[in-house]
Amino acid sequence: MTAPVPPLRIDIDSAALVANWRWFAEASGRAVCGAAVKADGYGLGARGVVDRLADAGCRDFFVATWAEAEALGPLADALSLSVLHGLRAEDAEAALASRARPVLNSAAMVARWKALGAGRACDVMIDTGMNRLGLTPEEARSGLLDGLEIDTLMSHLACADEPGHPLNEQQLFTFRGLKAAIPARRYSLANSAGICLGQRYAFGLTRPGLGLYGGIPGPGAEGHVRRVARPHAQILQVRIVPRDATVGYGATFAAPAAMRVAILNVGYADGYLRGFGEGRGRALAGGVPCPVLGRVSMDLLAVDIGAAQDVEEGDWLELDYDPATASIASGLSQYELLTSLGRRYQRCWL
Numbered sequence: 001m002t003a004p005v006p007p008l009r010i011d012i013d014s015a016a017l018v019a020n021w022r023w024f025a026e027a028s029g030r031a032v033c034g035a036a037v038k039a040d041g042y043g044l045g046a047r048g049v050v051d052r053l054a055d056a057g058c059r060d061f062f063v064a065t066w067a068e069a070e071a072l073g074p075l076a077d078a079l080s081l082s083v084l085h086g087l088r089a090e091d092a093e094a095a096l097a098s099r100a101r102p103v104l105n106s107a108a109m110v111a112r113w114k115a116l117g118a119g120r121a122c123d124v125m126i127d128t129g130m131n132r133l134g135l136t137p138e139e140a141r142s143g144l145l146d147g148l149e150i151d152t153l154m155s156h157l158a159c160a161d162e163p164g165h166p167l168n169e170q171q172l173f174t175f176r177g178l179k180a181a182i183p184a185r186r187y188s189l190a191n192s193a194g195i196c197l198g199q200r201y202a203f204g205l206t207r208p209g210l211g212l213y214g215g216i217p218g219p220g221a222e223g224h225v226r227r228v229a230r231p232h233a234q235i236l237q238v239r240i241v242p243r244d245a246t247v248g249y250g251a252t253f254a255a256p257a258a259m260r261v262a263i264l265n266v267g268y269a270d271g272y273l274r275g276f277g278e279g280r281g282r283a284l285a286g287g288v289p290c291p292v293l294g295r296v297s298m299d300l301l302a303v304d305i306g307a308a309q310d311v312e313e314g315d316w317l318e319l320d321y322d323p324a325t326a327s328i329a330s331g332l333s334q335y336e337l338l339t340s341l342g343r344r345y346q347r348c349w350l
């Protein structure tokens with residue numbers, strides 16, 4: 001028996017993914033362009049992303065945890081993998097068994113890596129003003145890093161999506177000072193939005209994530225970044241809702257006239273959250289908008305198919321899930337939209 005076909009799928013456009021990476025690589029100037037593939041490739045499937053981007057020439061990949069590194073499976077020798085969350089006490093065994101480099105974020109992590117005596121290169125994160133992960137600049141300059149073989153010295157921008165924010169220039173200035181003081185094979189500051197700030201931010205290696213997957217990281221990327229993920233859901237039932245009858249939990253929608261309604265197999269357990277309810281979310285039937293009616297249920301969704309022709313039980317509708325516009329409609333961030341797409345979707349690489 002073949003496996004049951006799920007009533008949900010995400011079409012993932014390989015050519016768009018690669019084109020987006022090439023655009024960020026171009027915008028990175030002389031810097032090498034890597035790819036953040038944490039959170040299972042922002043929900044799309046990290047292995048599929050790595051394979052396609054490696055074919056296109058990408059060599060540097062970033063995951064969050066050792067479990068994510070292991071889940072990727074074996075990587076070609078030419079590829080480099082960094083584990084952004086570094087080296088907890090629990091990670092020692094996995095780190096020794098892996099070719100991936102830990103990104104050391106704290107003095108304790110530096111001490112742990114030295115004690116492991118792995119005898120190979122690591123990466124180091126320095127916090128230049130975000131107050132998230134990383135050594136302070138003072139710690140980094142204190143001699144703590146002496147004796148380490150640092151491949152990539154990195155920092156992360158807090159406000160890169162706001163080009164006018166003064167913290168960008170401050171972080172750039174601080175990072176330049178660190179570059180002059182701390183030897184490393186290469187230096188890296190920019191995520192997707194950071195690349196859009198200009199090549200001064202690129203240093204030797206850039207680390208885009210969101211933009212590769214079709215998100216618009218900041219001004220300058222519109223019109224260049226292509227859609228990558230298109231979620232689709234199957235219609236389980238088509239019904240005629242009579243005038244004045246209500247739809248869904250809470251009976252929040254009442255039909256102003258008799259209407260044709262499709263019930264789709266998707267809900268908030270699939271990341272299609274309450275923020276897409278009445279007046280905000282919509283499906284598309286061959287490009288014709290089909291607005292959401294009433295509340296989103298856990299696994300089901302009602303949409304108005306009155307404007308669409310020939311839509312029937314068993315058909316598939318695309319969810320209108322363009323990260324930038326769906327983010328405004330739903331109040332969710334583009335990151336939330338991509339990473340909350342659940343396990344129930346079949347991921348179909350086109």
Ligand SMILES: *Cc1c(COP(=O)(O)O)cnc(C)c1O
Pocket residue numbers: 036038084156190191192193207208209210211217
């Ligand atoms: C997630 C992450 C990135 C990628 O950021 P995007 O905003 O998705 O481009 C780059 N660097 C670090 C350290 C990250 O945590």
